[in-house]
Amino acid sequence: MQPTLEANQRIARISAHLHPPKLQMEANSSWSQANCRAKGGAPGFKVAILGAAGGIGQPLSLLMKMNPLVSVLHLYDVVNTPGVTADISHMDTGAVVRGFLGAPQLEDALTGMDLVIIPAGVPRKPGMTRDDLFNINAGIVKTLCEGIAKCCPRAVINLISNPVNSTVPIAAEVFKKAGTYDPKRLLGVTMLDVVRANTFVAEVLGVDPRDVDVPVVGGHAGVTILPLLSQVKPACSFTSEEINYLTDRIQNGGTEVVEAKAGAGSATLSMAYAAVKFADACLRGLRGDAAVVECAFVASQVTELPFFASKVKIGRNGVDEIYPLGPLSEYERVGLEKAKKELAVSIQKGISFIRK
Numbered sequence: 001m002q003p004t005l006e007a008n009q010r011i012a013r014i015s016a017h018l019h020p021p022k023l024q025m026e027a028n029s030s031w032s033q034a035n036c037r038a039k040g041g042a043p044g045f046k047v048a049i050l051g052a053a054g055g056i057g058q059p060l061s062l063l064m065k066m067n068p069l070v071s072v073l074h075l076y077d078v079v080n081t082p083g084v085t086a087d088i089s090h091m092d093t094g095a096v097v098r099g100f101l102g103a104p105q106l107e108d109a110l111t112g113m114d115l116v117i118i119p120a121g122v123p124r125k126p127g128m129t130r131d132d133l134f135n136i137n138a139g140i141v142k143t144l145c146e147g148i149a150k151c152c153p154r155a156v157i158n159l160i161s162n163p164v165n166s167t168v169p170i171a172a173e174v175f176k177k178a179g180t181y182d183p184k185r186l187l188g189v190t191m192l193d194v195v196r197a198n199t200f201v202a203e204v205l206g207v208d209p210r211d212v213d214v215p216v217v218g219g220h221a222g223v224t225i226l227p228l229l230s231q232v233k234p235a236c237s238f239t240s241e242e243i244n245y246l247t248d249r250i251q252n253g254g255t256e257v258v259e260a261k262a263g264a265g266s267a268t269l270s271m272a273y274a275a276v277k278f279a280d281a282c283l284r285g286l287r288g289d290a291a292v293v294e295c296a297f298v299a300s301q302v303t304e305l306p307f308f309a310s311k312v313k314i315g316r317n318g319v320d321e322i323y324p325l326g327p328l329s330e331y332e333r334v335g336l337e338k339a340k341k342e343l344a345v346s347i348q349k350g351i352s353f354i355r356k
């Protein structure tokens with residue numbers, strides 16, 4: 001049977017999309033993606049990922065495209081977003097994906113966003129501390145936060161870029177300068193410490209990590225990462241050897257991955273998982289779900305420091321409530337003093353970077 005004229009046109013159209021001669025498609029095709037009838041997507045939140053083409057950014061973008069609470073997903077980076085966006089946009093999930101490349105497109109990437117997740121910046125190599133990343137990442141975070149202050153000042157921010165203990169104070173100072181600072185909406189992501197703590201504790205106890213909840217407070221670097229093993233749920237007890245082993249492994253989990261990757265970067269896959277777990281909690285809070293509680297590094301009065309990670313309740317406006325640390329063991333009290341000493345320096349370094 002001869003194909004009809006209509007069928008021929010349809011085949012030509014599909015073929016043009018499978019083998020798109022780049023410029024020709026613009027010039028000759030009478031039909032393009034821009035002509036699609038459905039432009040909106042499912043109801044939900046608008047989320048931007050800054051640093052979307054990176055080691056964390058790519059799996060994070062993939063997982064956020066799968067999140068049913070996301071209706072629009074903006075992928076921004078200074079490199080490679082066209083490829084990452086084309087790839088992820090073919091997933092048959094609800095979120096509409098758009099890519100943005102380079103500084104001239106930052107404002108379009110940010111306008112109208114409800115949640116901005118920032119994994120932009122360089123990662124560690126073996127032998128480096130997170131603070132060694134400060135010189136490069138401080139400037140990146142500053143620029144991106146200036147964009148947020150201008151284009152989506154009411155967005156909730158999930159800041160992943162290291163050193164988190166300094167980049168969160170940097171972001172706060174940028175927003176203060178712009179007159180848009182809302183401490184409830186700025187959250188440093190420490191979720192990976194909790195994810196690791198749950199995993200390592202579950203290994204020691206011989207239980208499923210999904211049934212374990214370990215609060216991790218303080219900050220996100222070395223001794224500032226303070227797991228509260230006396231408050232593990234379900235209630236359990238550890239020997240002092242187990243406490244030493246677990247505390248050390250949780251505090252150095254990032255270094256464990258950096259060394260295993262031997263120069264190829266730091267945690268990306270477990271971080272993308274943790275970032276999505278945390279972003280999903282933020283979106284559920286924004287939606288108005290009750291009892292959304294996670295650990296995060298936020299502006300806080302839990303200690304005398306201006307920022308501290310602890311359990312926070314996330315609601316329609318971001319951080320609704322910050323929970324006190326609760327009763328600490330002697331081991332944890334000593335750890336807290338060490339953590340605060342280092343945190344104070346890192347926080348001040350971030351503040352001074354903007355105020356200087």
Ligand SMILES: NC(=O)c1ccc[n+]([C@@H]2O[C@H](COP(=O)([O-])OP(=O)(O)OC[C@H]3O[C@@H](n4cnc5c(N)ncnc54)[C@H](O)[C@@H]3O)[C@@H](O)[C@H]2O)c1
Pocket residue numbers: 050051052053054055056057076077078079119120121122123124133137140143144159160161162163164189190191192193220265266267268271
């Ligand atoms: N908070 C945490 O628990 C945690 C965990 C893991 C990694 N990190 C940190 O996350 C950051 C990213 O790690 P990674 O492994 O994805 O690194 P990566 O180098 O693989 O990716 C970083 C991406 O950021 C992009 N980028 C650089 N400058 C940018 C700018 N001005 N605007 C937008 N994008 C920009 C790069 O092009 C790159 O695609 C690092 O600072 C790392 O230390 C934090």
Ligand SMILES: O=C(O)C[C@H](O)C(=O)O
Pocket residue numbers: 123124130162192253254255257258266267
């Ligand atoms: O360790 C790093 O440098 C990355 C990240 O902060 C982590 O904890 O894995």
